[in-house]
Amino acid sequence: MNARLRSVPLLAALVLSLPALAAPNEAVSKPVKTVVQSVRYNKDVAALKHFGGEQQARFLLGDAWDKGTEAQRKEFVQLFHNLFAKIAFPKVRDNFKNLASITYEDPEVTGEEAKVASTIVIDHPMKKQELKLKYSLAKDKAGWKVVDVVVLGDSMLTGIRDDQVRPLLKDGGWDALLDAMRSKDKELASVQIK
Numbered sequence: 001m002n003a004r005l006r007s008v009p010l011l012a013a014l015v016l017s018l019p020a021l022a023a024p025n026e027a028v029s030k031p032v033k034t035v036v037q038s039v040r041y042n043k044d045v046a047a048l049k050h051f052g053g054e055q056q057a058r059f060l061l062g063d064a065w066d067k068g069t070e071a072q073r074k075e076f077v078q079l080f081h082n083l084f085a086k087i088a089f090p091k092v093r094d095n096f097k098n099l100a101s102i103t104y105e106d107p108e109v110t111g112e113e114a115k116v117a118s119t120i121v122i123d124h125p126m127k128k129q130e131l132k133l134k135y136s137l138a139k140d141k142a143g144w145k146v147v148d149v150v151v152l153g154d155s156m157l158t159g160i161r162d163d164q165v166r167p168l169l170k171d172g173g174w175d176a177l178l179d180a181m182r183s184k185d186k187e188l189a190s191v192q193i194k
Contacts, residue, residue, distance in 0.1 A: 028107035044085040044193045052145030053077035055138045079181040086191040098124045112139040
């Protein structure tokens, strides 16, 4: 068999393997894209399924996470996601009313953590705006989950931790934190998570 014919199966195998090589990048990017589209189209429950609740909670509570009971930790994650969906998602949807485009860069993967950068162009009649976002993800047994997003250089979770969670923990521990979250959730009872 001549060298030219032998290279055909090798070339075919290489071409067929390219989609498989690209698949890990898509596996990392897909949760981000799903969250963005779900929030955009008012599918908040679907968006929340792609958040890493425990990873977010561990970051927000630090050492206090391990001091909470299983029931407290479970309630915290549930309340955090409810409040996040009720407060942040409507604001995001409002910005998306004038969405012109979203582009995503290839993920940067380091072990069980990844970052996905995106550029969102908002074409508001008064002002065109370009936002650069960077999503942090973590891999668990269920796959990749969105943990944080940095907008204009500010980490969403860092702001929530420093401005809200830490002061409540300092003043009254888990009880004060959960009481405040329950109260806010009750206050926002009219906001539906779909």
